[in-house]
Amino acid sequence: MGLFSRRKTVFVESDILVIGGGMAGCGATYESRYWGRDLKVVCVEKANIERSGAVAQGLYAINCYMGMQWDENQPEDHVRYARNDLMGLVREDLGYDIARHVDSTVHKFDEWGLPMMKDPETGRYMREGKWQIMIHGESYKPIVAEAARKAATEVYNRIMVTHLLMDKAKANRVAGAVGFNVRTGDYYVFRAKAVIVCAGGASHIFKPRSVGEGMGRTWYAPWSSASAYALPILAGAKMTQMENRIVLTRFKDGYGPVGAYFLHLKTYTENAYGKEYESTWYEHTKQLVGDYIDHRPVPTCLRNHAFLEEVKAGRGPIRMVTKEAFQDPHKETVGWENFLGMTVGQAVVWASQNIDPKHTNPELTTSEPYVMGSHATCSGAWASGPEDYAPSEYQWGYNRMMTVDGLFGAGDTIGGTAHKFSSGSYTEGRIAAKAAVNYVNDMGNERPQLSEDEYEKLEKVIFQPMENYRIGRNEIVAGTVSPHYLLPIHGLQRLEKIMDEYVGGIGSHYTTNDILLGRGLELLGMLKQDLDHIGAEDLHQLQRTWELQHRVLASECVTQHTLFREETRWPGYYYSADHPKLDDSDWHCFTLSQYDRNSGEWAMEKAPVFHIID
Numbered sequence: 001m002g003l004f005s006r007r008k009t010v011f012v013e014s015d016i017l018v019i020g021g022g023m024a025g026c027g028a029t030y031e032s033r034y035w036g037r038d039l040k041v042v043c044v045e046k047a048n049i050e051r052s053g054a055v056a057q058g059l060y061a062i063n064c065y066m067g068m069q070w071d072e073n074q075p076e077d078h079v080r081y082a083r084n085d086l087m088g089l090v091r092e093d094l095g096y097d098i099a100r101h102v103d104s105t106v107h108k109f110d111e112w113g114l115p116m117m118k119d120p121e122t123g124r125y126m127r128e129g130k131w132q133i134m135i136h137g138e139s140y141k142p143i144v145a146e147a148a149r150k151a152a153t154e155v156y157n158r159i160m161v162t163h164l165l166m167d168k169a170k171a172n173r174v175a176g177a178v179g180f181n182v183r184t185g186d187y188y189v190f191r192a193k194a195v196i197v198c199a200g201g202a203s204h205i206f207k208p209r210s211v212g213e214g215m216g217r218t219w220y221a222p223w224s225s226a227s228a229y230a231l232p233i234l235a236g237a238k239m240t241q242m243e244n245r246i247v248l249t250r251f252k253d254g255y256g257p258v259g260a261y262f263l264h265l266k267t268y269t270e271n272a273y274g275k276e277y278e279s280t281w282y283e284h285t286k287q288l289v290g291d292y293i294d295h296r297p298v299p300t301c302l303r304n305h306a307f308l309e310e311v312k313a314g315r316g317p318i319r320m321v322t323k324e325a326f327q328d329p330h331k332e333t334v335g336w337e338n339f340l341g342m343t344v345g346q347a348v349v350w351a352s353q354n355i356d357p358k359h360t361n362p363e364l365t366t367s368e369p370y371v372m373g374s375h376a377t378c379s380g381a382w383a384s385g386p387e388d389y390a391p392s393e394y395q396w397g398y399n400r401m402m403t404v405d406g407l408f409g410a411g412d413t414i415g416g417t418a419h420k421f422s423s424g425s426y427t428e429g430r431i432a433a434k435a436a437v438n439y440v441n442d443m444g445n446e447r448p449q450l451s452e453d454e455y456e457k458l459e460k461v462i463f464q465p466m467e468n469y470r471i472g473r474n475e476i477v478a479g480t481v482s483p484h485y486l487l488p489i490h491g492l493q494r495l496e497k498i499m500d501e502y503v504g505g506i507g508s509h510y511t512t513n514d515i516l517l518g519r520g521l522e523l524l525g526m527l528k529q530d531l532d533h534i535g536a537e538d539l540h541q542l543q544r545t546w547e548l549q550h551r552v553l554a555s556e557c558v559t560q561h562t563l564f565r566e567e568t569r570w571p572g573y574y575y576s577a578d579h580p581k582l583d584d585s586d587w588h589c590f591t592l593s594q595y596d597r598n599s600g601e602w603a604m605e606k607a608p609v610f611h612i613i614d
């Protein structure tokens, strides 16, 4: 076929390879150049870093800023905050490391021209909440990308990375990555001394509330396809807290954010009958989680829990009371601007449904679960901590290096550190890059060796779906139904259905049990077998195929972790019906998994949680 004969193989040499040019990837690229003046720094991105990742559309607030110059908060305060919200389980060393550096990142954004809202009298950044500062952030991503572009030796846009490569000479050391250009179909082989994975979180592993043509409208970016997890998992890196999926309370149908409404506009929620409902569920929640319900602020999952129970009791919908706040013209403007700089779709949904929040209190809903390591949950890779701060059990090499040599990560990729958000993810990219430069320098003249056999075999595997389509396409039964292949969208819908019904999605009220999880794993196994028979009619569908492959592997990891943790740690995010209560005596720990790509087996273990800060 013409396409195959035209396909080129492009070899790229690098010292540091950054995979994914979102917030963390731009931070890693920028900082790699700062510490590694003479190094070859390459950033590879499946979209275009100008507008890629979760911040593509812009943001209205930077959610992680200490304000140490004005003594507003100290890093220790942020660790306490994140620990409380995650019901006790965070990597305090990693969180502290981000918090102590995050202000300098935000000051760079300010210097680079990001429009920050400032108090005209004090000159301080305007606060939306204790940790959030307000920005006019439509152009947030292009500004951040510009600095990365200038720092990189080369940015390769439109290349989807599918696999990491391992060193032929040294087991458990990364040597590079492979992928393909989603526009030309060229095959790319990257060799690198150090690799920093910054490939974002995972949406569309659970069935979304949006259906049909609206399916692409999810809260987390629909292009966040779990590569951040699948790439390290396949390379044998240990993962942590993958059961800690996030469910968000958001405005209905548009998934519009509620943070600015609660924090800045001081709106509040009520049930269908205009009543406050959270206190109704206090005793019930206390029986499940004990004193955690008395903590302030109330952990996010527990507020979700009250919402879900109230709806189950038949007193939904839950509404946000906007009518009072919107009488103030300033607050009304802020309310709308909050969407225009970040989630235009919510404003369009309200317009199309005749909802003017000045006159109608809009409905809220809870989202389908997502997997991510930078927002209010902490799924991701198990990483080594900072030399000056991490307990010895959390240190086996360089800061933010995973359990694979030379493999680093940041942002959604790294587990155990919730609440880093955009600024914290960028900061973690910088931290990982500094350590990666040290790693490369310490290697001296040694270079990882690629296995020709490995990358040639992978080329065949990666492009096989196009071959499947070419051979099978004339035997279509009807429409898109073929006896010889399934399409990526079919595989995706099957995955979402399995995760929804067996692993605790919206269809099962976020509830699962050990039997369901076991069956879910069997069905995921069958789906994995069928993925060998995906047909991709073009490069776009080939990208969809590999995104699906990554989502399926990450989903399997989520399911294994959920089965392993025998408690319900975060009611409101998910419920284990066999173990309905929080169990601090046995499960005040991290869960770790490791995948063996040869056998397909998962090994699970516990790791201790150290409370470094009082």
Ligand SMILES: Cc1cc2nc3c(=O)[nH]c(=O)nc-3n(C[C@H](O)[C@H](O)[C@H](O)COP(=O)(O)OP(=O)(O)OC[C@H]3O[C@@H](n4cnc5c(N)ncnc54)[C@H](O)[C@@H]3O)c2cc1C
Binding pocket: 019, 020, 021, 022, 023, 024, 025, 044, 045, 046, 047, 049, 052, 053, 054, 055, 059, 060, 061, 062, 063, 064, 159, 160, 161, 162, 198, 199, 200, 201, 219, 220, 221, 223, 224, 225, 227, 228, 257, 374, 375, 410, 411, 412, 413, 420, 421, 422, 423, 425, 426
């Ligand atoms: C709806 C929403 C609202 C948010 N609101 C706020 C807010 O108000 N304030 C705030 O501070 N933070 C907010 N956040 C959080 C913030 O956006 C994230 O914390 C941050 O973007 C995470 O950075 P990251 O680099 O890990 O992922 P991303 O920024 O998503 O970057 C991942 C990058 O990897 C690329 N990629 C993925 N797979 C591959 C692959 N296989 N090959 C090559 N490239 C790949 C992607 O295209 C993307 O560019 C919000 C997030 C969302 C989704």
